[in-house]
Amino acid sequence: MTADRLLRAGAGLKPEHQRHILEARPDVGWFEVHAENYMGAGGPPHHFLERVRALYPLSVHGVGLSIGSANGMAPGHLGRLKSVVDRYQPFIVSEHLAWSTHEGTFLNDLLPLPYTEATLSLVARHVDEAQTVLGSRILIENPSTYLRFDGEEMPETDFLRALARRSGCGLLLDVNNVVVSAANHGFDPRAYLDCFPHEHVGEIHLAGHAVLESDGDALYVDTHDRTISTEVWSLFRDVIARRGVSPTLIEWDSDVPAWLDLEAEVHQAQSILQTAGGLDARAA
Amino acid sequence: MPAQPDGNGLADLQHRFAHAVLQAPLEVPDGIRHDVRPTRERRFGVYRNNVKASLAAALAARFPVVERLVGEEFFTAMALVFIEQHPPRSPVLAEYGAAFASFLEEFDPAADLPYLPDIARLEWSRYVAFHSADASAADIGRLAELPPEALGSVRLGLHPAMAVIASPWPIVSVWSTNTHDATPEAPAADWTGETALVTRPHLDVLVQRLPPGADLLVAELAQGIALGAAADAASRAHDGFDLATALATLFGAGAITTLSQGSSS
Numbered sequence: 001m002t003a004d005r006l007l008r009a010g011a012g013l014k015p016e017h018q019r020h021i022l023e024a025r026p027d028v029g030w031f032e033v034h035a036e037n038y039m040g041a042g043g044p045p046h047h048f049l050e051r052v053r054a055l056y057p058l059s060v061h062g063v064g065l066s067i068g069s070a071n072g073m074a075p076g077h078l079g080r081l082k083s084v085v086d087r088y089q090p091f092i093v094s095e096h097l098a099w100s101t102h103e104g105t106f107l108n109d110l111l112p113l114p115y116t117e118a119t120l121s122l123v124a125r126h127v128d129e130a131q132t133v134l135g136s137r138i139l140i141e142n143p144s145t146y147l148r149f150d151g152e153e154m155p156e157t158d159f160l161r162a163l164a165r166r167s168g169c170g171l172l173l174d175v176n177n178v179v180v181s182a183a184n185h186g187f188d189p190r191a192y193l194d195c196f197p198h199e200h201v202g203e204i205h206l207a208g209h210a211v212l213e214s215d216g217d218a219l220y221v222d223t224h225d226r227t228i229s230t231e232v233w234s235l236f237r238d239v240i241a242r243r244g245v246s247p248t249l250i251e252w253d254s255d256v257p258a259w260l261d262l263e264a265e266v267h268q269a270q271s272i273l274q275t276a277g278g279l280d281a282r283a284a
Numbered sequence: 285m286p287a288q289p290d291g292n293g294l295a296d297l298q299h300r301f302a303h304a305v306l307q308a309p310l311e312v313p314d315g316i317r318h319d320v321r322p323t324r325e326r327r328f329g330v331y332r333n334n335v336k337a338s339l340a341a342a343l344a345a346r347f348p349v350v351e352r353l354v355g356e357e358f359f360t361a362m363a364l365v366f367i368e369q370h371p372p373r374s375p376v377l378a379e380y381g382a383a384f385a386s387f388l389e390e391f392d393p394a395a396d397l398p399y400l401p402d403i404a405r406l407e408w409s410r411y412v413a414f415h416s417a418d419a420s421a422a423d424i425g426r427l428a429e430l431p432p433e434a435l436g437s438v439r440l441g442l443h444p445a446m447a448v449i450a451s452p453w454p455i456v457s458v459w460s461t462n463t464h465d466a467t468p469e470a471p472a473a474d475w476t477g478e479t480a481l482v483t484r485p486h487l488d489v490l491v492q493r494l495p496p497g498a499d500l501l502v503a504e505l506a507q508g509i510a511l512g513a514a515a516d517a518a519s520r521a522h523d524g525f526d527l528a529t530a531l532a533t534l535f536g537a538g539a540i541t542t543l544s545q546g547s548s549s
Contacts, residue, residue, distance in 0.1 A: 036375055036376050036377060036378075037378075039376045039378070040376075040378055040414075040415030040416070041415065041416055041417035041418075041444070042415070042416060042417040042418035042444075043413075043414050043415045043416060043418065043445075043484065043487070044414065044487045045415070046418075047418075047487060063375075064375025064376070065375070066375070069298065070292075070294040070295035070297075070298055071295055071298075074374075074375045077375055080376065099298060100375065101375060102298050102299065102301075102302035103299070103302070104373055105302060105306075105371045105372070105373065106371070106372040106373060106374055106375045106377075107302060107305055107306070107335045107371070108334075108335055108338045108339055108342075108372065108377060109331055109334040109335045109338065111298075111301065111305075111331060112331075113294075114294065114297065114315075116293075116294075118293065118294060119294055122294065146327045146328075146330040146331065147316050147317065147324060147327040147328060147331075148316075148317045148320075149297070149315055149316060149317060150315050150316070150317055151315075184327070185320070186320065214322070214326065215322075217321050217322035217323075217326070218322075219322055219326060219327065219330060221330060
């Protein structure tokens with residue numbers, strides 16, 4: 001596997017597309033899966049993923065570890081994540097700056113954290129624990145958020161920079177999450193990206209979002225159910241031009257389109273990476 | 285885990301947040317900024333909706349026939365009650381919904397569909413079979429190869445994906461017509477009980493009717509009882525039990541993985 005191949009664009013792997021991908025072997029760089037969908041004992045999920053893995057590099061994206069839970073990460077979950085990582089040997093393992101489990105109850109969403117020194121110590125400890133168990137560096141993704149808390153002590157970009165320095169983790173820059181959070185909290189996404197610690201970024205995510213209007217106010221919601229907005233493409237181009245290339249993923253998780261529609265977005269991301277990085281995608 | 289310096293604030297916040305996400309009335313927890321529009325009720329509402337809508341959608345995907353029988357709107361309302369009473373206990377969402385069938389037994393608004401819990405059991409078994417461990421099914425020809433005197437003492441190993449759901453209602457017929465037919469057939473005049481056999485010999489999950497008494501045979505086999513004694517028990521408990529038909533169904537569906545001799549139990 002060449003380094004060039006890993007600096008290419010990839011797609012989230014959906015069950016709807018598996019058979020087509022195995023037959024047509026489309027020209028995309030890699031695939032990403034949610035770790036939690038592969039924690040069963042057997043059956044079609046593992047059957048198909050093993051075959052896809054034999055053809056493409058794979059990234060494992062965890063959505064349930066709950067590294068921001070004050071009472072400890074989801075019980076037993078790090079071991080399950082390790083089993084998936086050991087079995088499929090991904091080139092990237094990532095998780096979220098969020099929490100989802102409280103006192104054994106799993107709230108199926110990526111819930112927000114107050115950015116304080118106390119939260120930073122907690123999250124850094126959990127990331128360290130995860131990296132020790134998994135035996136490799138993980139990337140932590142900037143979240144999309146809908147609310148902020150009283151008494152926060154630092155901006156998200158400072159929190160992420162300090163987390164990466166303290167724990168040695170890398171970062172997953174989700175450009176769509178930046179746009180969603182910026183709209184919801186009234187900041188400039190370009191200013192956020194100017195402050196972002198790009199030196200720690202090991203992967204980029206792009207996805208679509210919804211805009212919910214009510215009483216003259218809009219909330220952006222991170223839905224992953226449509227094409228990527230022109231604003232997200234434009235910011236992605238800027239990041240790549242100014243900060244260099246990273247493996248880039250198109251996420252499309254609900255109202256999943258025909259494979260060719262998803263592949264078109266992967267190719268669009270690929271052409272942006274190539275323009276900036278001078279990579280020849282066909283050479284990989 | 286060692287005590288966290290200043291960690292209690294976050295634990296308290298998450299406790300309030302988790303409670304407010306799940307409970308029915310919208311009550312925004314303390315500690316959330318409220319000096320910015322949109323209102324914090326709308327902002328917090330996004331998380332509540334994400335959690336509840338995603339879990340309700342997961343249940344609908346797992347129990348499509350239950351949803352078809354009660355209608356989408358009723359199903360969603362029912363799912364929200366279930367989610368509030370039985371939130372997931374694991375981030376592996378594939379494990380969510382095991383308690384749905386027994387919840388339906390106690391759910392009064394659905395009491396006029398008394399077969400609903402057994403339909404939910406059938407659908408849950410299909411879902412579990414999809415994710416369960418892989419194993420190779422044994423061919424019935426393996427039985428024929430045994431000398432006749434060895435048949436009674438053979439032990440049959442059951443496939444890890446296999447499940448049996450016995451019901452006083454015709455659950456296989458109801459499930460089948462609501463899965464495969466554009467317009468569900470009306471219930472047959474002889475509204476008699478059926479026993480469902482769920483298997484997954486390879487990638488596809490199969491559902492079929494088990495002949496009378498075969499569920500008793502399976503229950504005996506599952507305990508490691510040899511075929512002869514298991515068949516005797518099924519015959520004693522059920523007059524119409526026919527061993528040849530039962531074995532043809534079980535092997536044909538890929539429910540049996542191993543044949544072994546020995547007197548381990």
